[in-house]
Amino acid sequence: MNTNKKAEKNPIFYNVVLEVPENVGDILAKARENLAIHQKEVSDRLKMRGRASISEYETGKAPISEHTLSLMAIALNLHPNMPDKMKFGEELVFETNPVPEEGYSAFILNALEQRGMTLEELADITDSAEGITLAELQRIVEEKANEKGKLSIPRAKQWVKIQLALETYASGVNISKLLREKRLAKGWNQPELASILKLTKQTISNYESGHSIPGDHIWALLMLALDFHPNYHLLKQDVSSDWADQLSL
Known part of the structure; x- marks a missing residue:
């Protein structure tokens, strides 16, 4: 140690x-x-x-x-x-990136209502971030099938970008805010936490600023380092x- x-x-x-x-x-x-x-x-x-x-x-x-x-x-x-x-x-x-219990459509529509956003405004953000067009978002919220007859659902990376744009998470917690609060409670700065996890300071900054969501494996190690998993x-x-x-x- x-x-x-x-x-x-x-x-x-x-x-x-x-x-x-x-x-x-x-x-x-x-x-x-x-x-x-x-x-x-x-x-x-x-x-x-x-x-x-x-x-x-x-x-x-x-x-x-x-x-x-x-x-x-x-x-x-x-x-x-x-x-x-x-x-x-x-x-x-x-x-960190689960399928919402209420389904993609209800999740997006509820989040839009809470934030006072329109679907068009969401598309402006997601189209530039991950190439998710208004037409794609409309198919998701209307629960329409795509060309292959399958229900339109966002790809994993697209779903991350949608949650970040809405500042609402299917996991039920604001991951960015949670990580910052737990790090500060430890008295660590971002470079110190990055060093513990063998990540870059920029990676930690991106998580805390909401520019990205940690993958499930990094999420588990963050929980170990910051001591906040509810199961132990x-x-x-x-x-x-x-x-x-x-x-x-």
């Missing part, structure tokens, strides 16, 4: 993003074996590309990034910031991060 004055002022692990050890494949395989879960289940939990990706990490056929390892450590209950006995569980969902509370004490001690390798 970082032992500088800033770390002492804020007694929280700075190793939210874990370094990749040489025997990472053995570590991941052993941890999964201890939880008695299949490779596909780990993949499903973290929205990865199937069992093959987990197998490649465990066998060393594919290199694993520090961010991905950190997320797998959460899923496998290995992360030093995870409380003892904490399990990933289906309820622990890291999602981070330990504020040293926890052994010695992989061998945890797994008896």
Whole structure:
């Protein structure tokens, strides 16, 4: 753990993003074996590309990034910031860009009404940001089928831009405002938070200014660093991060 004055002022692990050890494949395989879960289940939990990706990490056929390892450590209950006995569980969902419960049409129309905006005004913003035209927005809110007979729904990146333009989020929280509040509560500036997560200061700035929304994996690491996920509370004490001690390798 970082032992500088800033770390002492804020007694929280700075190793939210874990370094990749040489025997990472053995570590991941052993941890999964201890939880008695299949490779596909780990993949499903973290929205990865199937069992093959987990197998490649465990066998060393594919290199694993520090961010991905950190997320797998959460899923496998290995992360030093995870409380003892904490399990990933289906309820622990890291999602910043969900489909709105009321549907895209109702969400957009309700947000427009609350903000006093017209669909044309929304199109002016989204067309320049992500190429979402007024005609496309009209098809979405009117729930019309596209040329292929499928219901018109925004693509993932388009949906992010629509939420940002409306300053309303399907997740139910203002992500930009939340991240800024939680960072300030820790007494960190943007470069410090960026350093903890091995991101750039500009990336953090974009999240807090509403220019972009963190992807689900970065969102999970932000929750670990800022200690605000509703399903767990981070330990504020040293926890052994010695992989061998945890797994008896």
